[in-house]
Amino acid sequence: xxxxxxxxxxxxxxxxxxxxxxxxxxxxxxxxxxxxxxxxxxxxxxxxxxxxxxxxxxxxxxxxxxxxxxxxxxxxxxxxxxxxxxxxxxxxxxxxxxxxxxxxxxxxxxxxxxxxxxxxxxxxxxxxxxxxxxxxxxxxxxxxxxxxxxxxxxxxxxxxxxxxxxxxxxxxxxxxxxxxxxxxxxxxxxxxxxxxxxxx
Amino acid sequence: xxxxxxxxxxxxxxxxxxxxxxxxxxxxxxxxxxxxxxxxxxxxxxxxxxxxxxxxxxxxxxxxxxxxxxxxxxxxxxxxxxxxxxxxxxxxxxxxxxxxxxxxxxxxxxxxxxxxxxxxxxxxxxxxxxxxxxxxxxxxxxxxxxxxxxxxxxxxxxxxxxxxxxxxxxxxxxxxxxxxxxxxxxxxxxxxxxxxxxx
Numbered sequence: 001x002x003x004x005x006x007x008x009x010x011x012x013x014x015x016x017x018x019x020x021x022x023x024x025x026x027x028x029x030x031x032x033x034x035x036x037x038x039x040x041x042x043x044x045x046x047x048x049x050x051x052x053x054x055x056x057x058x059x060x061x062x063x064x065x066x067x068x069x070x071x072x073x074x075x076x077x078x079x080x081x082x083x084x085x086x087x088x089x090x091x092x093x094x095x096x097x098x099x100x101x102x103x104x105x106x107x108x109x110x111x112x113x114x115x116x117x118x119x120x121x122x123x124x125x126x127x128x129x130x131x132x133x134x135x136x137x138x139x140x141x142x143x144x145x146x147x148x149x150x151x152x153x154x155x156x157x158x159x160x161x162x163x164x165x166x167x168x169x170x171x172x173x174x175x176x177x178x179x180x181x182x183x184x185x186x187x188x189x190x191x192x193x194x195x196x197x198x199x200x
Numbered sequence: 201x202x203x204x205x206x207x208x209x210x211x212x213x214x215x216x217x218x219x220x221x222x223x224x225x226x227x228x229x230x231x232x233x234x235x236x237x238x239x240x241x242x243x244x245x246x247x248x249x250x251x252x253x254x255x256x257x258x259x260x261x262x263x264x265x266x267x268x269x270x271x272x273x274x275x276x277x278x279x280x281x282x283x284x285x286x287x288x289x290x291x292x293x294x295x296x297x298x299x300x301x302x303x304x305x306x307x308x309x310x311x312x313x314x315x316x317x318x319x320x321x322x323x324x325x326x327x328x329x330x331x332x333x334x335x336x337x338x339x340x341x342x343x344x345x346x347x348x349x350x351x352x353x354x355x356x357x358x359x360x361x362x363x364x365x366x367x368x369x370x371x372x373x374x375x376x377x378x379x380x381x382x383x384x385x386x387x388x389x390x391x392x393x394x395x396x397x398x399x
Contacts, residue, residue, distance in 0.1 A: 005355060043340040048351055074337050 003034060006050055006059035011081050011172050012163075015103055016088035017096040019065030021122040024153035025088060026064050029163050034154050036102045041066040043074045051164060053171055069166065070155075079110035084166045088120045091137075092129040097121075100140060117146040120162060126156040225267060229274035230281060240271060 014022040023041055030047040045064045065075040087103050089096040121137040141148035151158040224236035244267050250260035321328050
């Protein structure tokens with residue numbers, strides 16, 4: 001058995017209408033890449049990305065859901081385990097913005113009460129096709145007391161910032177655990193030499 | 201038998217027949233039988249004969265009038281009852297015809313009377329739905345578990361690669377130090393495939 005290579009595991013979830021760019025947002029964050037071909041997510045998928053925050057290695061397990069209605073019974077069963085939820089809409093698609101209240105209701109119904117929420121207005125590189133003003137996104141986020149970013153997976157705007165901010169917000173709420181000899185390397189101050197005692 | 205006696209017998213018979221005819225005229229038109237119609241016919245015929253000549257002509261005329269009126273009444277009742285029955289039968293026929301058509305339609309494809317939440321699946325369509333949501337859920341769960349396992353294995357592999365890199369690095373350093381020209385071929389072959397620079 002390999003020892004853990006991280007200090008904390010955060011489970012995040014991406015939700016929102018079909019085609020708003022949830023998978024692209026995640027792909028930009030995990031692989032720093034972008035693909036214009038639209039392939040609808042089947043049910044649920046996930047990616048892993050390890051980040052370092054406040055000297056802690058945090059493994060982000062990010063669940064990417066299908067926005068299509070026909071998968072909803074499958075996707076809603078993943079809300080419960082999420083510590084953070086990113087609700088994504090498309091600034092060029094008014095319907096996706098109108099549906100935010102519906103998605104927020106889904107969170108209320110299916111997610112943990114203390115789940116950290118965040119609103120993302122994606123595709124902000126397409127200014128000429130914008131139909132949702134930034135102020136409207138900010139307003140609805142303020143009304144629900146959640147953070148808001150306008151992002152672009154294509155132009156790589158605010159993607160990493162959004163994920164790291166959500167992870168920081170979760171970290172802030174996470175109680176400090178006793179150091180575990182199995183997954184925390186005390187002898188080294190991190191860096192290249194740290195890997196050996198941790199995982200081999 | 202004398203002529204008179206024969207006449208008397210005839211009289212008696214006539215009396216009997218007359219009684220039969222009278223009772224037939226009193227019957228409900230809907231309970232009349234063919235026998236009753238013959239009785240009425242015979243009594244009417246007798247009265248007609250007596251009407252042409254004879255001492256009982258006036259009595260026969262009165263009876264005949266009564267009979268004719270009664271027969272007409274019966275005819276009227278039968279005709280109107282018959283047309284009512286005909287109307288009832290016509291409605292019944294139309295109803296049955298529609299029922300038969302509906303039953304025939306249920307057996308025919310394409311004309312199913314489905315509810316708003318129902319769907320028809322063409323079993324010959326290669327793209328027809330085949331899996332339930334539960335089956336899809338299980339397949340996705342399995343896929344994601346395998347993906348998670350793959351990531352763990354990839355991580356372990358990364359560790360081994362680094363371990364080998366370090367070993368080879370140390371080994372070659374020792375070899376350089378001892379100026380031993382003989383390299384450990386198997387290990388160096390391995391490292392050409394697996395060693396990646398440290399991040």
